[in-house]
Amino acid sequence: xxxxxxxxxxxxxxxxxxxxxxxxxxxxxxxxxxxxxxxxxxxxxxxxxxxxxxxxxxxxxxxxxxxxxxxxxxxxxxxxxxxxxxxxxxxxxxxxxxxxxxxxxxxxxxxxxxxxxxxxxxxxxxxxxxxxxxxxxxxxxxxxxxxxxxxxxxxxxxxxxxxxxxxxxxxxxxxxxxxxxxxxxxxxxxxxxxxxxxxxxxxxxxxxxxxxxxxxxxxxxxxxxxxxxxxxxxxxxxxxxxxxxxxxxxxxxxxxxxxxxxxxxxxxxxxxxxxxxxxxxxxxxxxxxxxxxxxxxxxxxxxxxxxxxxxxxxxxxxxxxxxxxxxxxxxxxxxxxxxxxxxxxxxxxxxxxxxxxxxxxxxxxxxxxxxxxxxxxxxxxxxxxxxxxxxxxxxxxxxxxxxxxxxxxxxxxxxxxxxxxxxxxxxxxxxxxxxxxxxxxxxxxxxxxxxxxxxxxxxxxxxxxxxxxxxxxxxxxxxxxxxxxxxxxxxxxxxxxxxxxxxxxxxxxxxxxxxxxxxxxxxxxxxxxxxxxxxxxxxxxxxxxxxxxxxxxxxxxxxxxxxxxxxxxxxxxxxxxxxxxxxxxxxxxxxxxxxxxxxxxxxxxxxxxxxxxxxxxxxxxxxxxxxxxxxxxxxxxxxxxxxxxxxxxxxxxxxxxxxxxxxxxxxxxxxxxxxxxxxxxxxxxxxxxxxxxxxxxxxxxxxxxxxxxxxxxxxxxxxxxxxxxxxxxxxxxxxxxxxxxxxxxxxxxxxxxxxxxxxxxxxxxxxxxxxxxxxxxxxxxxxxxxxxxxxxxxxxxxxxxxxxxxxxxxxxxxxxxxxxxxxxxxxxxxxxxxxxxxxxxxxxxxxxxxxxxxxxxx
RNA sequence: GCCGGCGUGGCGAAAUGGCAGACGCAACGGACUUAAAAUCCGUUUUCGCGAAAGCGAAGUGCGGGUUCGAGUCCCGCCGCCGGCACCA
Numbered sequence: 001x002x003x004x005x006x007x008x009x010x011x012x013x014x015x016x017x018x019x020x021x022x023x024x025x026x027x028x029x030x031x032x033x034x035x036x037x038x039x040x041x042x043x044x045x046x047x048x049x050x051x052x053x054x055x056x057x058x059x060x061x062x063x064x065x066x067x068x069x070x071x072x073x074x075x076x077x078x079x080x081x082x083x084x085x086x087x088x089x090x091x092x093x094x095x096x097x098x099x100x101x102x103x104x105x106x107x108x109x110x111x112x113x114x115x116x117x118x119x120x121x122x123x124x125x126x127x128x129x130x131x132x133x134x135x136x137x138x139x140x141x142x143x144x145x146x147x148x149x150x151x152x153x154x155x156x157x158x159x160x161x162x163x164x165x166x167x168x169x170x171x172x173x174x175x176x177x178x179x180x181x182x183x184x185x186x187x188x189x190x191x192x193x194x195x196x197x198x199x200x201x202x203x204x205x206x207x208x209x210x211x212x213x214x215x216x217x218x219x220x221x222x223x224x225x226x227x228x229x230x231x232x233x234x235x236x237x238x239x240x241x242x243x244x245x246x247x248x249x250x251x252x253x254x255x256x257x258x259x260x261x262x263x264x265x266x267x268x269x270x271x272x273x274x275x276x277x278x279x280x281x282x283x284x285x286x287x288x289x290x291x292x293x294x295x296x297x298x299x300x301x302x303x304x305x306x307x308x309x310x311x312x313x314x315x316x317x318x319x320x321x322x323x324x325x326x327x328x329x330x331x332x333x334x335x336x337x338x339x340x341x342x343x344x345x346x347x348x349x350x351x352x353x354x355x356x357x358x359x360x361x362x363x364x365x366x367x368x369x370x371x372x373x374x375x376x377x378x379x380x381x382x383x384x385x386x387x388x389x390x391x392x393x394x395x396x397x398x399x400x401x402x403x404x405x406x407x408x409x410x411x412x413x414x415x416x417x418x419x420x421x422x423x424x425x426x427x428x429x430x431x432x433x434x435x436x437x438x439x440x441x442x443x444x445x446x447x448x449x450x451x452x453x454x455x456x457x458x459x460x461x462x463x464x465x466x467x468x469x470x471x472x473x474x475x476x477x478x479x480x481x482x483x484x485x486x487x488x489x490x491x492x493x494x495x496x497x498x499x500x501x502x503x504x505x506x507x508x509x510x511x512x513x514x515x516x517x518x519x520x521x522x523x524x525x526x527x528x529x530x531x532x533x534x535x536x537x538x539x540x541x542x543x544x545x546x547x548x549x550x551x552x553x554x555x556x557x558x559x560x561x562x563x564x565x566x567x568x569x570x571x572x573x574x575x576x577x578x579x580x581x582x583x584x585x586x587x588x589x590x591x592x593x594x595x596x597x598x599x600x601x602x603x604x605x606x607x608x609x610x611x612x613x614x615x616x617x618x619x620x621x622x623x624x625x626x627x628x629x630x631x632x633x634x635x636x637x638x639x640x641x642x643x644x645x646x647x648x649x650x651x652x653x654x655x656x657x658x659x660x661x662x663x664x665x666x667x668x669x670x671x672x673x674x675x676x677x678x679x680x681x682x683x684x685x686x687x688x689x690x691x692x693x694x695x696x697x698x699x700x701x702x703x704x705x706x707x708x709x710x711x712x713x714x715x716x717x718x719x720x721x722x723x724x725x726x727x728x729x730x731x732x733x734x735x736x737x738x739x740x741x742x743x744x745x746x747x748x749x750x751x752x753x754x755x756x757x758x759x760x761x762x763x764x765x766x767x768x769x770x771x772x773x774x775x776x777x778x779x780x781x782x783x784x785x786x787x788x789x790x791x792x793x794x795x796x797x798x799x800x801x802x803x804x805x806x807x808x809x810x811x812x813x814x815x816x817x818x819x820x821x822x823x824x825x826x827x828x829x830x831x832x833x834x835x836x837x838x839x840x841x842x843x844x845x846x847x848x849x850x851x852x853x854x855x856x857x858x
Numbered sequence: 859g860c861c862g863g864c865g866u867g868g869c870g871a872a873a874u875g876g877c878a879g880a881c882g883c884a885a886c887g888g889a890c891u892u893a894a895a896a897u898c899c900g901u902u903u904u905c906g907c908g909a910a911a912g913c914g915a916a917g918u919g920c921g922g923g924u925u926c927g928a929g930u931c932c933c934g935c936c937g938c939c940g941g942c943a944c945c946a
Contacts, residue, residue, distance in 0.1 A: 007896075247862050247941090254861070257945065279946060292946090328944070357944095364945045371946085377859090378944050453945050575940075612940095649882070651871060655864085656939075663870065666882045669897095676897085724872070727881035734881095737898090801877050806927040808877055846926050851876050856926045 007672035008679070009687065010639030013764040018126055026779075027128040029084055031541065032556045037082075044081040045557050046073050047536055047604075049573030049581075050088045052528075053114035054095060058121040059621065060629045060647070060659060065572040065610040067647045068720060070127045072570060074756035075717050077128075078785040084557050085128060086539040088135035089115050093528045094200070097465040100496040107465040107496075111138055121631060126640045126759050128781075133542045137531025138465075142538065144487035145548040146530050147470040149588060152595055154182040154471070154480050158230035165594035177478075181227045181591065184478060187458055191219035196500030198462040217321060221502060224460040224469065224524060228587045232256050232452040235586055241565045243606040245654075248578045255579045257453025262437045264370065264446040266291065268303060269342035269351050275299055278365030278451055281375060282440070283432035285347050286421040287393035288370035289383065291354040292336065294362040295319045303354065305340025312337050312356060319358045327358055334359055334382045345370075346445045347436070348422065357382060365451055373411065380411040394429065395419045457584065459527060462504040464496050466525030474519040488521070532581055533588045536568055536603060548597075555599045566605025567598075575609045582607070608720060611656040613647075618658045629659050641758035642668040648722035648757065667726070671761055673733050674754065677742055678765045689772055690742070698743040703792055705735045706746050710788035713753050722757070729754060744773040755780040802827050803854040804836050812853075820847040827853040 021027065030037040046069045051062055073085035089111075096107035096114075115136065122129070135142055157179040159166045168176050177183065190199040194214035204216050228235075236256050239249045261280035268274070277291070293300055295316045304312045315337040319327065336357030343354050359378055360369050373383030374392040383390055394416040415429035423439065424432040440446030460469070468488040470481040481488065491512035499507060506513065506523040513521045534548070541553035558567025567589075582604070589603040614620060615627025622628065634643045645667040651657045680690040698706065709732040716725035732750060736742050747769060755762035762780045770776030795816060800823065802810040810832045814823060824847050827833055833855065841858040 005896080250862065251941065254942065259945075261946080277946080281946080332944095334944085359944045359946090361945065369946045376946065378946075381944090451945075578941080649870090655871095657870070660870065660883075662883050666870095670882080672897090723870095724881080727872075730881055799877085803876085803927075806876090806925095811877080844926060846876095848876065852927090854876085854926055 006639075007668070008675035008761070010641065010671075010760065011636075014124075014126065014640050014760040017760045017763050018123060021128075022123075025132070026781075027085070027130050028132050029082060029130045032552050041080055041082045043084065043557060043559075044073075044076040044570075045084040045536075045568045046076070046570045047085075047539070047568045047572070048087065049571070049577060050090050050532070050535060051118065052090045052093055052095075053111065053118045055099070055110070055114055057114075057117055058631050060631055060634070061574075061613045061621070063122075063125055063631060063643070064613055064647050064653070065574070066122070066127055067125070067644045068608075068610065068653050068722065069570065069572050070644075071648070071717060071722060071756040072720075074128055074759065074781060075785065078752070078756070078781065078783060080784070084133075084539065085130060086133040086135075086542075087122065087127070087129040087131070088133075088535055088539070089118070089137065090528065090532045090535070091115065091136050091138040092466045092526075092531055094463070094465070097463060097496060100465070101498075104494065104496075106492075108138065111136075124635055124640060125631065125644060128759075133539050135535055135538050135542050137535065140487045140489055141545070142531065143467050143489075145538065146467050146526065146534070147486050147488060148483060148548060149534060149592065150182060150467075150526070150530075151470055151480050151483065151486075152597075153226060153588075153591060154180055156181050156591065156595060158227060163234065165591040167595070179227075181230070182459070183225050183227065185223060185225050185456075186220045187223040187225065188218040189221050189223065189458075189462075190216045191221075191502070192216045195498060197498035198502070200461070219502075221462075223458055224471075224522075226457040226459045226587070228457045228584070229452060229454050231587055231590055232258070232454050233450075234590060235454075235583065238565065238586065238590075238602055242602060242604070243566075244604075245607065245609060248575070248582070248607060248609065251578045252583055255454065255583065259451050259453075261449055261451065262433075262440065262446050263366065263449045264346065264440060265444075266343040266346065266370070269344055272302065273299065275343075275368055276366045276446075277368045277370045278449060279370055281372065281433070282436045282446070283418055283421070283424060283427075283429055284372040284375050284393050285345065285370065285436060286418075286424070287372040287374050287391045288345055288352060289373060289389045289391055290352050290371045291343050292360045292369050292371055292382070293339070293354060293356045294360045294367040295356050295358055296362040297356070297367045299368075300339065300356055303339055303341035308338055308340035312339055315356065322358075334378070334385055336382060336386065338386075346440070346443075353388070355382075355386075363455065364453065375411060375413055377411060377413060391420060393419060393421045457587075459530075460524035461527050462502070463525050464490070464493060464505040466527065467530055468506070468525055469522035471522040472515045472519040473522065474516075478522070479519075490525075529581060529584050533585050534592075536571075536585075537589075537592075537598070551597075551599075554597075558598065558600050561600035564605045565600055565602040567600045567602070568604045568606075570606045570608065571604040572608045572610060574612070578609070608653065610653050611651075613650075614656060614658040616659050616661065621659075634661075634664060638664055638668040639671070639760070641761050642671055645671065645726060645758055649726045651723055653720050653722065670726075670730055670733065671758060673737055674750075674758075674761060675765070677733065677736055677747060677750075678769060689768060692740065692742050693744055693747065693769070693773075694741045695745075695773060696741055696743050698746045699739075702735060702739065702743065702746055704795075705732050706749055707788040707790075707792045709753060710749065710786050711790075711793065714785070714788070717756070726757065729757075744769060745775065748773075748775055749786050751780050752783045752786055755783075798850050800850065801852040802830055802833050803852055804833070805856060806854060809833060809836060816850060819849060823847040823849065823853050827855070 048066050048069050073083045076083045091111045096110045099110050100107045155168050156165045157168050157171050165181060168180060171179055190204050192199050192209045192214050195209055195212065199209055199216060208214060209216055236253060236258055239252060259280050261278055262282040263276050263278055264282060265274050265276050334357060336355045339354045339356060341354045342351045345352055371379040373379040373388060373390040375394055394412060396412050396416045418424040418427045418432040424436060427435060437448050468490060470486055470488050471478050472481060491509035493508060495508060496505060499505060504523040513523060515521050537549045540557040541549040544550055585603050589598060590601060592598045593601050615625060617627050619625055619627060631643060642664060646664045649667050650663065678690055678693060679687045682688050709728050712728040713725045736746060751762045751766050759781055766776055766780035797813050798816050799811055799813050801808050802812055810830050812826060812830055814826055824845050837855055837857055842855055843858055844856040846854040
């Protein structure tokens with residue numbers, strides 16, 4: 001291909017237009033307050049998930065979503081919107097640091113190189129980003145505000161009364177450190193003794209380090225945490241008003257994991273402390289035949305009998321040495337040990353044994369459960385293995401006609417009617433839950449409760465290449481730095497190797513870590529999520545050095561929250577961020593909103609996930625499979641416009657689909673046909689204006705096709721159905737190609753429609769036509785978006801289908817206005833139909849104007 | 859195991875409950891050419907009948923259902939892909 005003559009000179013005009021756009025700052029979007037800002041226009045904020053600039057450069061997956069948003073951005077501009085369409089770099093992260101460990105090259109250098117490469121690649125595709133708003137999460141001017149937001153979190157708390165984040169100064173309790181949204185806790189992390197470092201979850205596979213395959217263990221370490229759990233309810237409720245795919249909302253809902261149930265207090269048979277369990281099935285309390293504590297439960301050491309002491313201690317040790325993943329493998333057989341202690345069931349005084357087992361998790365509920373083996377699969381598996389009693393307390397409502405008796409050893413987890421449950425007998429599950437909860441509350445033995453699976457966010461990393469915390473330690477206590485001391489810059493290090501101890505790499509910066517005679521800096525850094533949590537805010541006001549985003553800019557670009565809760569109008573990115581990034585962003589946004597810094601309660605109104613692009617072999621693209629497609633190669637051979645167009649023509653945006661070079665050639669040929677609508681080659685092979693282009697009126701048919709195309713392209717862009725929009729433009733081009741003379745006015749409209757998709761060729765042809773015809777002033781991309789004339793689309797005559805019993809038996813051309821009766825009369829007069837209904841009993845006739853007539857005959 | 863999404867020609871895919879397969883790829887035939895490429899025109903769901911225009915039947919993963927009419931709606935399966943995974 002590359003050796004062949006190009007079908008149109010894209011390699012000449014694509015760079016030419018890119019340079020012109022850049023020189024003219026064609027995509028710069030002024031902010032409110034700037035001289036060229038037009039407040040009369042509505043705003044549209046269309047955002048891509050910004051990339052991590054990896055060393056391997058862009059792959060064809062990135063530009064899929066980017067092309068979609070670029071078309072939207074260009075289209076909205078042509079529709080008269082102020083469009084915010086920015087791009088930046090999520091540039092902190094592991095690969096640059098690991099590269100630094102290997103080569104000694106500073107991550108900042110690697111990052112700068114990669115950013116340069118990525119940016120050049122993106123610019124070659126002709127995206128209409130406002131590069132004057134480019135942000136980089138590693139830029140000290142950006143880090144400063146990331147740290148500033150952390151300070152807001154540190155200096156605020158969740159007021160359970162108002163259910164909002166408030167300044168910590170409104171907290172009246174003893175110790176503010178107990179309630180800060182950013183707090184310190186001992187948390188287990190992935191510690192790899194061989195590598196002498198802490199690993200992120202994604203660096204650990206099957207309990208081994210990704211690098212080297214060394215064993216990884218859980219080890220408690222002091223960590224910074226963010227109190228996202230306080231916002232669980234609001235994060236859940238907020239989803240309803242967002243235009244997100246239902247599947248993504250569901251993913252977040254499941255992640256938050258709300259459940260309703262009750263705390264129930266149990267007493268120990270031999271006295272001592274009481275303990276509390278959480279259950280979603282208080283109605284099965286009479287069926288609790290044993291208790292289970294998590295191995296880490298504080299009561300374990302206390303209650304264990306002397307006979308069981310050794311067994312219990314062994315078990316606790318074994319469990320502690322296991323990785324989180326090993327431990328949470330639900331498919332493995334249950335394990336556990338009897339503590340020797342007994343608890344008293346508050347409802348019936350029964351004495352039931354207390355076990356410990358690792359299937360009960362510390363950190364959820366109370367870390368203790370009442371086990372009801374007849375009505376819970378996990379309890380059932382455990383009871384069966386250890387021969388514990390199983391008492392049935394819920395009767396499954398028999399399905400009609402089902403006489404089969406479930407075996408005595410089975411369990412049933414659904415709703416039914418309470419049995420063997422004293423005061424609850426005969427009550428359906430829902431009522432039994434209510435009654436027993438009330439009963440417990442009246443006696444102060446328990447209370448209704450809501451629990452969430454969501455955990456607080458472990459926010460610190462033992463890494464170099466991340467944002468330093470604006471925190472210092474003095475006399476064993478942490479303290480926030482003053483805003484005026486921001487940004488806290490990373491120290492220059494030359495040795496990025498892990499310390500081999502639990503100390504983060506920043507501990508090597510001996511000078512840096514000393515804040516004063518008595519105070520030292522926090523040595524952890526923030527996770528990569530931190531910078532990506534709020535970049536969409538910075539884009540609104542990227543150069544502001546007095547605040548992270550001005551009130552005015554935020555209010556304009558995000559809206560005032562009155563029409564919709566979300567600020568960004570359209571956010572496009574991969575599903576891999578469905579939970580973490582999108583949940584963390586919502587959390588930060590919510591806090592900043594509560595504190596009065598942001599007008600809207602939610603960050604992203606409409607979310608669309610683009611599908612993954614597979615290799616030509618239908619497999620996931622990967623270097624090892626050798627099926628990776630490099631955008632640069634495609635652009636070299638077919639041009640940026642063809643690349644863009646193919647990315648969109650492959651199929652629906654959200655769908656997973658395989659790459660095909662033949663498909664690229666298809667859209668390339670389409671663009672060549674567009675080119676030849678306007679241009680032809682002379683004897684020497686030079687391109688010149690085609691003789692077929694003329695200043696004439698389009699034919700009726702051409703006009704109809706053109707307006708049908710305006711209508712369909714417009715509708716399809718707004719639903720992101722780019723593949724069908726392109727198909728319609730192909731139809732239009734095919735019709736114009738076959739015409740002897742091509743009306744310049746029709747070409748004009750076509751180029752305007754095409755310009756968001758293939759901006760370079762549209763601009764080039766627009767310019768060339770302008771040399772000879774009127775109506776081509778300015779740039780194609782600055783034209784008003786055309787409107788279709790519906791009256792041109794209505795045909796006077798339509799072909800309808802004649803059916804007998806739903807099967808097509810003939811066709812008929814009728815007036816578009818023909819009503820039901822006229823249709824039926826015309827249909828009966830049709831020869832074929834007449835022949836087939838002759839002598840038959842007509843049961844029913846369905847006539848749908850403009851569509852069909854269907855005879856139902858006996 | 860649980861929760862989502864998707865199953866339509868040789869391939870990527872289109873189809874407000876109303877002519878299944880638009881558009882593109884591939885293949886085949888023709889025009890142009892000394893020739894090839896490129897380009898342009900045409901054919902192409904499958905099966906049967908026909909020399910042919912055409913005619914008939916079947917057809918959207920499988921099995922049922924609702925409806926005058928189902929790729930589309932409902933019920934039950936199967937397969938593939940993705941997410942979560944002992945959350946009491």
